[in-house]
Amino acid sequence: MTLEIHGTVADGFDAVRAEFAAFVAGERPDYEGQLCVYADGRRVVDLWTGDGADATSLYAAYSSTKGAAHLVVALLVQEGTLELDRKVTYYWPEFGAEGKGALTLRELLAHRAGLVGTDSGFTPAEIADDRQIAERLADQRPFWRPGTAFGYHALVIGALTGEVVRRATGRTLQEVYEERIRAPRGLDFHLGLPAAHEPRFRATLPMAPTPPQQALLDATPTGAQSLSAVAFNRHAARPTDLESLPNERAVRERGPASVGGVASARGLAGLYAAAISEVGESAPLLKPDTVAEFGQIHSVGHDLVSRTHKAFGLGFQATAEAAYPFLGAGSFGHSGAAGSQAFADPRAGLAYGYTRRRFAFPGGAAPENERLVLAAHRAVSALR
Structure with a gap:
């Protein structure tokens, strides 16, 4: 069965459609995916298949x-509600237990807290609830001395920064996002999916690795108490199954700010377009100085959790350093475990969003993004 490509591309973006079609032609018949690109606030690629x-x-x-x-956090920093170099305890006094009192909000956002999980792990109910995660972590001893190194706070960073937002504003991060960003901009990117939108949700399908890929997975050591196991809650009494996690209605309903969002590619790309560009009659959410601050690399090198080279700005991945070196300096965004990718390249005026239904091997930004991002970047750059 040949999958049909639907949607449109603007003049000058035919190469992006061709790259998407070439990838889809080699995929499984059950592939589903979406690709959306904005250039200077104008939607120029809008494709899907499945x-x-x-x-x-x-x-x-x-x-x-x-x-x-973390677009919420950037907006609050821009407005002066939050200050990056304030100690976290200024907003959240209980956080200072077990030697964490000197950590600043800047260091927290840069994955430098050493607070990737708890000794005993989280229950499924806790994983779906940022407030419960934050309460547990306030009392947790960090896994390295805060501020001295970095490691990916995979399931908890949104709960930690979200608690700072709640203490400073009296509103949850999800509420601020809905009221200040999603609803006014009409973004199809939800932190807490309303029941009315459930029929549009396409449940994640599990990874289907080829035999060589499966052999590699089987040979990969996984320590029950390793830092990675703690960060991904694999050491808990009921270990978290990342592939099926968002298929739980409780996760989609609550929208935990680390992993619980639900979006289309239009929503992903639209978020970053709104952050850096004028879209329609709406001004950019962020000023250039804020974009530069949050996109600047704050942690780079050996990530203690993934044990690989990583790069983070403030809350965001430093997308050029972490994944696509041809992008402009200061590019910022975040990939997702099933294969999604979303980012802004402010220098090029590029905003990119990609989703897929089946969990991609080996997890994280799906490999096809590299060619799709390159094609999009070349097309946008040719307009300048």
């Missing part, structure tokens, strides 16, 4: 959720 899917289908965003969460 049996039963359309442009409004919604997929689990996984860690791409962190981009929406």
Whole structure:
């Protein structure tokens, strides 16, 4: 069965459609995916494919959720409600237990807290509830001395920064996002999916690795108490199954700010377009100085959790350093475990969003993004 490509591209973006079509032609018949690109606030690529899917289908965003969460933080810093170099305890006094009192909000956002999980792990109910995660972590001893190194706070960073937001504003991060960002901009990117939108959600399908890939997975050591196991809650009495996590209605309903978002590619790309560009009659959410601050690399090198080279700005991945070196300096965004990718390249005026239904091997931004991002970047750059 040949999958049909639906949607449109603007003049000058035919190469992006061709790259998407070439990838889809080599995929499984059950592939579903969406690709959306903005150039200087104008939607120039809007493509999708898959049996039963359309442009409004919604997929689990996984860690791409962190981009929406930390756009809230950036907006509050820009307005002066939050200060990056204040200690976290200024907003959240209980956080200072077990030697964490000197940590600043800047260091927290840069994954430097050493607070990637708890000794005993989280229950499924806790994983779906940022308030419960934050309460548990306030009392937790960090896994390294805060501020001295960094490691990916995969399931908890949104709960930690979200608690700072709640203490400073009296509103949850999800509420601020809905009221200040999503609803006014009409973004199809939800932190807490209303029941009325449930029929549009396409449940994540599990990874289907080839035999060589499966052999690699089987040979990968996984320590029951390793830092990675703690960060991904694999050491808990009921270990978290990342592939199926957003298929739980409680996760989609509550929208935990690390992993619980639900979005279309239009929603992902639209978020970053709104952050850096004038879209329609709406001014950019962020001023250039804020974009530069949050996109600047704050943690780079050996990530203690993934044990690989990583790069983070403030809450966001430093997308050029972490994944696509041809992008402009200061590019910022976040990928998601099932394969999604979303980011802004402010220098090029580029905003990019990609979703897929089946969990991609080996997890994180799906490999096809590299060619799709390159094609999009070349097309946008040719306009300048």
